[in-house]
Amino acid sequence: MTAPLVGPDFGSYAADEVGWLLKDLSHVALEADVAERERRIQAGDAHYAETLPIEYQPDVEYRELFEKVLQDSSIRLARAVGSVTELVLAERGQDITLVSLARAGTPIGVLMRRWAREVRGLTLPHYAVSIVRDRGIDSVALDYLSRHHDPKKVVFVDGWTGKGAIARELSQALIAHRDAGGAEFDDDLAVLADPGHCVRTFGTRDDFLIASACLNSTVSGLVSRTVLNDALIGPGEYHGAKFYAHLSNEDVSNHLLDSVSSAFSDVREHVPGDVEELLRADRTPTWEGWKSVEAIREQYGISSVNFVKPGVGETTRVLLRRVPWRVLVRDLDAPEHAHIRLLAAARSVPVEEVPSLAYSCMGLIKDLA
Numbered sequence: 001m002t003a004p005l006v007g008p009d010f011g012s013y014a015a016d017e018v019g020w021l022l023k024d025l026s027h028v029a030l031e032a033d034v035a036e037r038e039r040r041i042q043a044g045d046a047h048y049a050e051t052l053p054i055e056y057q058p059d060v061e062y063r064e065l066f067e068k069v070l071q072d073s074s075i076r077l078a079r080a081v082g083s084v085t086e087l088v089l090a091e092r093g094q095d096i097t098l099v100s101l102a103r104a105g106t107p108i109g110v111l112m113r114r115w116a117r118e119v120r121g122l123t124l125p126h127y128a129v130s131i132v133r134d135r136g137i138d139s140v141a142l143d144y145l146s147r148h149h150d151p152k153k154v155v156f157v158d159g160w161t162g163k164g165a166i167a168r169e170l171s172q173a174l175i176a177h178r179d180a181g182g183a184e185f186d187d188d189l190a191v192l193a194d195p196g197h198c199v200r201t202f203g204t205r206d207d208f209l210i211a212s213a214c215l216n217s218t219v220s221g222l223v224s225r226t227v228l229n230d231a232l233i234g235p236g237e238y239h240g241a242k243f244y245a246h247l248s249n250e251d252v253s254n255h256l257l258d259s260v261s262s263a264f265s266d267v268r269e270h271v272p273g274d275v276e277e278l279l280r281a282d283r284t285p286t287w288e289g290w291k292s293v294e295a296i297r298e299q300y301g302i303s304s305v306n307f308v309k310p311g312v313g314e315t316t317r318v319l320l321r322r323v324p325w326r327v328l329v330r331d332l333d334a335p336e337h338a339h340i341r342l343l344a345a346a347r348s349v350p351v352e353e354v355p356s357l358a359y360s361c362m363g364l365i366k367d368l369a
Helices: 034-042 060-092 105-120 139-148 165-179 245-250 253-261 271-280 288-299 312-321 335-346
Strands: 097-102 126-132 154-160 190-193 201-204 308-310 324-329 351-353 361-365
Touching (some): 060 190, 060 271, 105 126, 105 190, 154 165, 154 312, 308 312, 312 335, 335 351
Parallel strands (some): 097 126, 097 154, 324 351
Antiparallel strands (some): 308 361, 324 361
């Protein structure tokens, strides 16, 4: 089977920090105008994973804000990384294999691997694989993992939950893979933040800004979103992605990792208590987030829950790579929304205060159909 792609030939992460189980499509022109791409997706003429959006590159003011966000939140991020890593080690054992969902999960997977190494002296394998809404997880990548590692010891990792669509997609896809004769994997998804109450393994359930949500490829190893296009991906091939080497001067991927991991020493004494509390708590998913999304969809007359993106991370992504209609915030002046207000102003998107919002904010996608 095809060996994982590694940096510096693919991506800007060090080769030992992650192996990408992807097909390199860097030479293929896949980017489309955001509005035209959105129209085709909403009309049912294309799936979002068949092409890539032209990545928005923010201005100097926004990049300066990212730096401030990173510095202000690095200790909070480090504590959540420590908590979710120790929780996984306590419940799944110390001989696990981390498999992050590309690409939002990958920086978190790298940070969890660093925590395990620096705090526990463990060297954990770490891969990144593609999962696509409505299409499932890359079964070829799963076959690779089951040949090289114990499937029962694979821990899937993502950055955060919104309404929980990917958590559901993962569960369904792993069942389908098993039923088709593939290996059986555990669908317990580990995330840094679970504001939607959709998973049982998390570092926090606070809806706070994870700095890796603020940018696109330049904070994710210079790797694009994953691509599943039958014209490019043949039988027995991994899902694809592009390496945006031309953006190397803008890359802050390793800067983010170093900023957070340098704060590990500041939080080590607090993490054991956090984990004890998590181990005692009832962490059963309630799917509260999905219920609140349905309520907003009905209130605003939105045709599909896919047009409602809850949480700070998802709202940021709507503004960075979709066609936004409006942004809802619980508190108009909340400091964690500063970057969202900047992006919304740059794209002339109205920001509306909704004090009863279940999440700190939500991004609503414009219906172009």
